[in-house]
Amino acid sequence: MISRKKSLKNAGLFITFMGPSLIAFTCILVIPFLYGVFLTFTNYNPVKGTKDFVGFANFIAIFSDKEFMTQFLKTLLYVFYSTVFCNLLAFILAYILTSNIKTQNFLRSGFFTPNLIGGIILGYIWKFIFANVITQLGHSWDFEPLKTSLLTHPDRAILAMIIVTVWQYAGYLMMIYIAGFVGIKKEVLEAADIDGAKGMKKLFYITIPSMVPSFIICFFITISRGFMAYDLNLALTNGAPYGSTRLASMHIYQKAFQANQYAVGQAEAIVLFIVVALVTVTQVMLTKKYEVEA
16 A cells, blocks of 8 residues: 555656656657658648658658768768867867866866857858958968868868867867766776876777767767758858758758658658667767776
8 A cells, every 4th residue: 555655656756747848858859750750651742732641752762862862971971070070179178178287277168168159150150251261361371272262162161061060069079078087087097107007008098998988978969960960051051052061951951841842851851860870879889899887
């Protein structure tokens, strides 16, 4: 009887505190996601009002869409380079700013600040920098590569997006790496010093293996955000020049809401979701193998 009352009490507490969150999560995420999956098997068009079942026709159309496949490959390159350089720079900054240098707290705040700026605003700021500031410096220094904006070159505009992405996220990832550095037990580092591990040897054999949880979190963040990048893509380049910087998220939006091919666009979104899920799960599983138990 007592256990039954306790169970009812626990259920009541769970409903009271978790109920509103679960309802919001279900209404905002679960139901729209399931409805979106349903629409991928129809020819839904919000203008015509059609919603007939077409099976896997929309998914077949995706893989015959050369434009989508090209932009998806560009997205993969963007995600790869932004992930590598974001984490590399963040790790270097965290390593420097945990070495007891002067003004390290001020520098941490300064490097973290770009992450507080929204993607749309950030895109317009850097668009001005690339188009006016950097080109002016190129003319002042008579340096030919900087005389024209990176955003005007089909082969170099994606580089501008990577630069801005690294500038935005490196400071945020740096804080996670700093937490990883601080979390390493002093006893482990002291034992390494006693055993004669110094400099790079200590970094690669003691510090980095101890920080695998930080790497897992940072890689997951950069990979997932890279695949979902839209606001920066819209404000900085809007897919220009000649569609050379149109990433997968922007293509999906244009397919669904501008071309009115909502069902195909939803199918592309589901495919992108599956790819992101597979990549992130694989990344977590691989890095988990190297995790050191404290």
